[in-house]
Amino acid sequence: MARDSGPDWSDRAPRANGRPRVIVIGGGVSGMAAGIYGQMNGMDTRIFETHVLPGGCCTAWSRQGYIFDYCIEWLIGTGAGNDANQIWRELGALDGKSVRDFDMFNKVTDENGRSVIFYNDPDRLERHLLEISPADHALIRSFCADLRRFIKIEMYPFLKPDPLKSVGEKLKTLWEILPAFRLFWRNAATPMHAFADKFQDPLLRRAFRNIFYQDPECFPLLPYLYNMACAYNHNAGFPQGGSLGLSRSIEERYNALGGIMTYRARVDRILVENGRAVGVELKGGARHYADVVVSAADGHTTIYGMLEGKYTNPTIDTLYEEMLNKPGILFPAVVSAFVGLHGDFDPDDSHSTTYMLSEEEGARLPGALQNSIVVQLRSRYSDGFAPPGRSVIHCTYFSDFNYWRTLRSEDRKRYWAEKKQVVQFVREFLDKRYPGIGERIELVDVGTPATTKRYTGNSNGSILAWKAFSDAEDLANELVNKGRMQLPGLSGFYMAGQWVGLGGLIRAASSGRFVMQFICKEIGREFQATESVAAAPWHTGKLGHFPQLDKTPPERPALARHAVPALDQVSAV
Structure with a gap:
C-alpha cells in the first residue's frame, strides 16, 4: 500500500x-x-x-485479531x-x-458509584444535572444556555493562516465573530476550575473538570462548550x-x-x-x-x-x-492499557467513562498524575476492532513521562514490573466494575509515555x-x-x-x-x-499489513505483536 x-x-x-x-x-x-x-x-x-x-x-x-486504536x-x-x-x-x-456519533460526550463516576452523564443535547443535559443537584440550578442553566448558543455557531478557521488573509477576508471573519464576541470572550476568560468550584454538589465539582476524560487543568469553559456543540451537531464523530x-x-x-x-x-x-x-x-x-x-x-x-x-x-x-x-505547559503523556476479551457489554453501558479513584487506588497506578482512570469500550466506536464475539476496552490515565523514562533507562526490570502492575490494576478494577469480566479477558497490552517517545519522537512523550x-x-x-x-x-x-x-x-x-x-x-x-x-x-483491509515483532527474550515479559516495532507492550498472560 x-x-x-x-x-x-x-x-x-x-x-x-x-x-x-x-x-x-x-x-x-x-x-x-x-x-x-x-x-x-x-x-x-x-x-x-x-x-x-x-x-x-x-x-x-x-x-490476536484485535486492533488497538490509539489516538482518535x-x-x-x-x-x-x-x-x-x-x-x-x-x-x-x-x-x-x-x-x-454518540449522544453523550463522557460519563464521570465517583468512588461511591454516583455518576453524571454529559449529554451533548443541552436540554437533556440540563434536566439530568438538575436531577443530580437542584441547588446548583443557576450554574447548570448558565452552562446549558451557553451550550445552546455555541450549537448555533459554526466557525472553523482552518483554511488559511491569518498573515495571508486579505483585508476583506479579515473583515468578513470579524463580522462573523462580532455577534458572538461576548460569548467567546466570557467563556475564554472563565477557567473551568473556577467555574466548577462554585458547584455545591461535590460530584459536579469534580465531574465538570473531567468532561474531556481527564482534567487538562488549565482550560477555560470555551473548548468544552465548543466541542460538545460540535458533537451535538454531528461534527465530532468517530470515523x-x-x-x-x-x-x-x-x-x-x-x-x-x-x-x-x-x-x-x-x-x-x-x-x-x-x-x-x-x-x-x-x-x-x-x-x-x-x-x-x-x-x-x-x-x-x-x-x-x-x-x-x-x-x-x-x-x-x-x-x-x-x-x-x-509544569502544566505540555499536554500530559498517557499510559494506555488495551484489553481484549470474550463477549460484549450491556448496550446501555457508556462508551466512555471516567472513574474517580480513591487516594489508595490512585497510588496503585504507576506514575499517575490524577486519581482517575478512563475506560472506553472501543469496539463500540467502529466495526472491525475485535474478532467476532469479542470486544476491546481502552483504559488510559495521565502519567509522568520522567517517571517512565527514568525507569526504562536506569532500571529496565522495574520498568517491566510497573507495566505488570498496570495490567494487574486494570484487571482487578474492571472485574470490580463489571463482575465476572476477569474470566473473559484474553490479553492486556500496555503502552507507556516512554513508548510514545520512542515511537513518535515527541518531546516528553506528549501526544x-x-x-x-x-x-x-x-x-x-x-x-x-x-x-x-x-x-x-x-x-x-x-x-x-x-x-x-x-x-x-x-x-x-x-x-x-x-x-x-x-x-x-x-x-x-x-x-x-x-x-x-x-x-x-x-473496509478493514485498507488498514494494510501489521508488521510483527521477533520473539521477546525470555527474561522479559512477553511482548505483544503490534503494528510498529517501536511500541512497547506487556501481555497479561
Whole structure:
C-alpha cells in the first residue's frame, strides 16, 4: 500500500519538468497533509518517515485479531458544511467511511458509584444535572444556555493562516465573530476550575473538570462548550477505521497524487548552504536535495538537533527551552492499557467513562498524575476492532513521562514490573466494575509515555504538544502569524505540525495546508486545493499489513505483536 521508492533525489540538478522539489520530514497527519497540498500545487514532494506506518500518534496496532486504536476519541470535521470537513475531504481522510456519533460526550463516576452523564443535547443535559443537584440550578442553566448558543455557531478557521488573509477576508471573519464576541470572550476568560468550584454538589465539582476524560487543568469553559456543540451537531464523530484508518486514507490520497513516501528513513540533519535549507541527511549518511524542506517532526528535535540550534530567537528559545520543561505547559503523556476479551457489554453501558479513584487506588497506578482512570469500550466506536464475539476496552490515565523514562533507562526490570502492575490494576478494577469480566479477558497490552517517545519522537512523550490556553500558546502562534512557520535566518525551510499549530488532528492537518500556502506565496503560485473523489466503501483491509515483532527474550515479559516495532507492550498472560 505504501510507496517506499522513487526517483533519485541525490541529484542536485534542477528538475527537467520545472516542478519544485519539496522534502517533508515526518509522515504524520501534518506531514502527509503538506505533501498532498504540495502535489496539488505542482510540486514534487517526498516524505521521509522513521517508522513503517503513516500517521505518527494517529495509529493502531494488532494482536490476536484485535486492533488497538490509539489516538482518535472524537474528530472535529466529521459533519458537512464547514472548514474542518473541507480539509478532510481534500485529504481523502473520510473517503467511503461511515461516522459514528454518540449522544453523550463522557460519563464521570465517583468512588461511591454516583455518576453524571454529559449529554451533548443541552436540554437533556440540563434536566439530568438538575436531577443530580437542584441547588446548583443557576450554574447548570448558565452552562446549558451557553451550550445552546455555541450549537448555533459554526466557525472553523482552518483554511488559511491569518498573515495571508486579505483585508476583506479579515473583515468578513470579524463580522462573523462580532455577534458572538461576548460569548467567546466570557467563556475564554472563565477557567473551568473556577467555574466548577462554585458547584455545591461535590460530584459536579469534580465531574465538570473531567468532561474531556481527564482534567487538562488549565482550560477555560470555551473548548468544552465548543466541542460538545460540535458533537451535538454531528461534527465530532468517530470515523470508520479509527486512527490508522484515517492515516491510511490520507496516505492513499497522497500516493494517488504522485507523492513519494519513504519509510524506515530517519532524518539526522537538515542540510544548509548560504543560509538556505537545501536537503536532508539520513541516518547512514545518504543525502537528498530539494528546493524547500518542511519539518513536521518534533519541534525541539528539529530546531536543536537537525539544525543544531543555529536558527532561533528569544521567542523560540523561550518556547522550546523554558516552556518545554515547565509544569502544566505540555499536554500530559498517557499510559494506555488495551484489553481484549470474550463477549460484549450491556448496550446501555457508556462508551466512555471516567472513574474517580480513591487516594489508595490512585497510588496503585504507576506514575499517575490524577486519581482517575478512563475506560472506553472501543469496539463500540467502529466495526472491525475485535474478532467476532469479542470486544476491546481502552483504559488510559495521565502519567509522568520522567517517571517512565527514568525507569526504562536506569532500571529496565522495574520498568517491566510497573507495566505488570498496570495490567494487574486494570484487571482487578474492571472485574470490580463489571463482575465476572476477569474470566473473559484474553490479553492486556500496555503502552507507556516512554513508548510514545520512542515511537513518535515527541518531546516528553506528549501526544498533543503544547496545551491550548497555556503560556506557550501565544509563543506558538507567533511562529505562524509572525514567523510564517519559518525560522530566523533560514530560508527555504518551514515547520508544520502540533509544535507550531498546537494539538488536535484538525490543527495538524490545517498546519500542512498553511505551510503549503506560505510556500506557494514564496514561489509566486496561486494556492489550489481540490477534494478527493474516491467513493469506494472503506473496509478493514485498507488498514494494510501489521508488521510483527521477533520473539521477546525470555527474561522479559512477553511482548505483544503490534503494528510498529517501536511500541512497547506487556501481555497479561
